[in-house]
Amino acid sequence: MSKSSEYTCHLSIVLLFAAGFQASGAAAFPALQKHTIDTTFENGYQVSVADVDPDGQLDILALSTTPSRLVWYRNPSWEHYTISTITERNIDLAPYDVDGDGDQDLAVASAFDLADSSKGGLVQWLECPADPVHDQEWNVHPIDAVPTSHRVRWADIDGDGRKELLNLPIIGVGAVAPEYAEGVQFKAYFVPGDLQAEAWSATIVDDSLHMAHGLLIFRWDGDTRDDILTASFEGIHVYLSGDSGFAKLRLGEGHAGERPRQGSSEVAVGTLAPNAQRFIASIEPWHGHEVVVYTPQADGTLPWSRNVIDSSFKDGHALLCADLDKDGTDEIIAGYRGEGTSLYIYRFDSASAAWTRLPLDEGGMAAAGLYAADINQDGWLDIAAIGTSTNNVVWYESKGD
Secondary structure: OOOOOOHHEEEEEEOOOOHOOOOOOOOOOOOOOEEEEOOOOOOOOEEEEEEEOOOOEEEEEEEEEOEEEEEEEOOOOOOOEEEEOOOOOOEEEEEEEOOOOOOEEEEEEEEEOOOOOOOOOOOEEEEOOOOOOOOOOOEEEEEOOOEEEEEEEOOOOOOOOOOEEEEEEEEOOOOOOOOOOOOOEEEEEEOOOOOOOOEEEEEEEOOOOOOOOOOOOOOOOOOOOOOEEEEEOOOOEEEEEEEEEEEEEEEOOEEEEOOOOOEEOOOEEEOOOOEEEEEEEEEEOOOEEEEEEEEOOOOOOOOEEEEEEEOOOOOOOOEEEEEEOOOOOEEEEEEEEEOOOOEEEEEEEOOOEEEEEEEEEEEOOEEEEEEEEOOOOOOOOOEEEEEEOOOOOEEEOOOOO
């Protein structure tokens, strides 16, 4: 593996908490240090974090659609290693120990083409080799093919302690622009007992969404099953897992525009101190310009109240919620890929009941994907990010106490 200078870790300090951003009485916000681990990852699309080796340290995984790349970066040297050169037009990835042997395998959605909803959409699992450093072509195992498969996530939807694979295509079979009027075939797959001899059984979660772009796993009702949130032309929905299937509730109305500039594009969930009041963050409409926060109605009715906290995005695409300063209130981290290519943090000020925008990376990150994890295991959440036109893979290290 080459250790050329193009993969050398470049450092810069991003001081997030200038005096002008600090709310009255608020604790100091930790600075984040930008580590660029790859400057040549063209058109990066998704990023994740898992212990691939496994050596007890969290590594970073990344993919792109065109050109097709699927790699992982080893912590702490951040040398990159190939996962597969077989998958093409990759669009999403989700780590999980599929075969139960103690290492991190990978679910991948590939063969993606938004302009052709009649073919492609491969869903596969890639088997982590015993030595992923030296064995750089993971075995690829087919699961299904659903045109425009776009988001894959692992979730325990039946409460048995084992996770199922969720596959959310972006549009339905036969759907065409700009209406994309065919419903999406949203499916859940069950890992077979014998991975070599048995097929993955599946169930349909829903077939009525259109332009389904966001997918989040979250235990919404506090039971032993994972629930599901989606962002689509229809806004924000939660699917509550139960013995007889899913109860579907519409939580957010989305952006009221004409298709395809309609609905919601991304979804994340956070809480506000001191009462752990839940909120939903979204980017709207599809690939949109707005960062939106939804909060419960005073009378408990649905959908929740919608509040636009930023309308300056261009091709918004990356979103998550995380408590970066450990004050009990989650921040919103959101970014966009269009002109300006910036990534921001939004912090809630309880005194003014308003969100303040803090720059995380202005102009240097065409954010397509984000992941929050304690990458250096110091007790503070860090952020991994991947950029499209900026062609970079980055992690932002929290410099908390």
